[in-house]
Amino acid sequence: MAPEAGSPGAPVGASGHAIASAEAHSAHNYHPLPVVVATAEGAWVTDVEGRRYLDMLAGYSALNFGHLNPRLIGAAKAQLDRVTLTSRAFHHDRFAEFCTRLAELCGMEMVLPMNTGAEAVETAVKTARKWGYRVKGVPDGRAKIIVAANNFHGRTTTVISFSTDPEARADFGPYTPGFEIVPYGDLTALEAAVTENTVAVLLEPIQGEAGVLVPPPEYLAGVRRVTRERNVLFIADEIQSGLGRTGRTFACDHEDVVPDMYVLGKALGGGVVPVSAVVSSREVLGVFRPGEHGSTFGGNPLACAVALEVIAMLRTGEYQRRAAELGERLHYELGLLVGGGAVEAVRGRGLWAGVDIAPSHGTGRQISERLMARGVLVKDTHASTIRLAPPLVIGEDDLEWGLDRLRAVLAD
CATH class of the missing domain: 3.40.640.10 (Type I PLP-dependent aspartate aminotransferase-like (Major domain))
Known part of the structure; x- marks a missing residue:
């Protein structure tokens, strides 16, 4: 199910404190998005303030079977x-x-x-x-x-x-x-x-x-x-x-x-x-x-x-079939974005895609932050690209919800 209406704002309260503490006491070998995850299940995570996000990165494929399977x-x-x-x-x-x-x-x-x-x-x-x-x-x-x-x-x-x-x-x-x-x-x-x-x-x-x-x-x-x-x-x-x-x-x-x-x-x-x-x-x-x-x-x-x-x-082959079937939907929908001015190219196979963002619409990091503000978590690579790799257990409705947010961010 999609989260309730209302988009997460800038990190404040518990999130802000946790991020500030991490910045002060951990080596800066990563540049994480400003979200502090507290719990997770399936394709969804919840931050320390109770805001829910659709995880479309899945730990760089480490979470193929979802959180807390x-x-x-x-x-x-x-x-x-x-x-x-x-x-x-x-x-x-x-x-x-x-x-x-x-x-x-x-x-x-x-x-x-x-x-x-x-x-x-x-x-x-x-x-x-x-x-x-x-x-x-x-x-x-x-x-x-x-x-x-x-x-x-x-x-x-x-x-x-x-x-x-x-x-x-x-x-x-x-x-x-x-x-x-x-x-x-x-x-x-x-x-x-x-x-x-x-x-x-x-x-x-x-x-x-x-x-x-x-x-x-x-x-x-x-x-x-x-x-x-x-x-x-x-x-x-x-x-x-x-x-x-x-x-x-x-x-x-x-x-x-x-x-x-x-x-x-x-x-x-x-x-x-x-x-x-x-x-x-x-x-x-x-x-x-x-x-x-x-x-x-x-x-x-x-x-x-x-x-x-x-x-x-x-x-069982169940998860391979699911990745293939939902992957067809993912790549079809992403393909429709190419040529509209915001997306220059889309690549991938199954439930895995790289989306090249046109410079006029922002960097990969900026698009990732805007998606986070709408309740979707992805990650950038090589300045202009975002990667999508949702858990293989993601529901069809949730996948479409996430793609809707991507379309909205690119339209902005």
């Missing part, structure tokens, strides 16, 4: 009464099932669980290099990984070493070598960059932070062909695009492509706990030996319990 909260509560952490020094009774079910969902054989998406990307990089040395026979210290311009794979030191975003890189050097950057969507450039020392191609099937950029048709299939022919691993970073967001289980599914390795995160933890994983074949993940890589919290019982419920929900 009963099945996921139930799984977490049940596990909290049993055991939450053992470390990987011991086995626990949820680990084997988690690895088995996730491998099955991906059509793979082995799982290496971690916590955050950036951790999983770092794990994929280490895996590819070790595979290159032990299996492919690349000379020690010579392994190369091809990545795409405008990528976003996290913010660790290694990952920003192959970022093309000045904000992510500035003042954090020296940078980690071993990466070659090619234009996203340019198969010719990618193929030309492959050498005998190339061990992997690491790509987002859809680039989220770059503005929800969808590659040209058959690009992913072409990458799959080139990597197979040249004995190179194809690593698909599906941290944002995977687990139902685009209307399929994985964004790679739209081209019937199966990579050598999936990198997963965000929605795998159901918006409850951080859960990530690298999923691949026995040949690839089998290169690790005890002591070579690990994580105290990776694959902990609580994480496995929640992720197992996420996997069970995805196995």
Whole structure:
């Protein structure tokens, strides 16, 4: 249901105090919208003053199944009464099932669980290099990984070493070598960059932070062909695009492509706990030996319990179908805005869209703030773009309500 009439104003009272305190005592590594969320359910959040907002960002896809999803909260509560952490020094009774079910969902054989998406990307990089040395026979210290311009794979030191975003890189050097950057969507450039020392191609099937950029048709299939022919691993970073967001289980599914390795995160933890994983074949993940890589919290019982419920929900296909059906409505309505002077372009797939705002109508940040004032939460990227990624459980009426607010803001 939509919130009652009346739009939220400037942050005052409890909101203003909380924001001022956060600004004073936390590092300014984010620039959040001036809303202070206190409670949430489904696709809606409520701030400390009781104002309700439609969440059309869903934690950058971490909340694919909505806030406080009963099945996921139930799984977490049940596990909290049993055991939450053992470390990987011991086995626990949820680990084997988690690895088995996730491998099955991906059509793979082995799982290496971690916590955050950036951790999983770092794990994929280490895996590819070790595979290159032990299996492919690349000379020690010579392994190369091809990545795409405008990528976003996290913010660790290694990952920003192959970022093309000045904000992510500035003042954090020296940078980690071993990466070659090619234009996203340019198969010719990618193929030309492959050498005998190339061990992997690491790509987002859809680039989220770059503005929800969808590659040209058959690009992913072409990458799959080139990597197979040249004995190179194809690593698909599906941290944002995977687990139902685009209307399929994985964004790679739209081209019937199966990579050598999936990198997963965000929605795998159901918006409850951080859960990530690298999923691949026995040949690839089998290169690790005890002591070579690990994580105290990776694959902990609580994480496995929640992720197992996420996997069970995805196995029904219900959420993928919902994202596909509501995504058609979303993109049709957004497409009607192009050419009217306020919107220059719309991209995306499923319940995921990047909307480029015409400079005459404001920056992405300004549009996000105006939408917040009307009860809708989105977030900007790269100055002129807003991203829409509502939870897959959003109702049709709520989606239309949110789009109405967007139309009103753009008309203003």
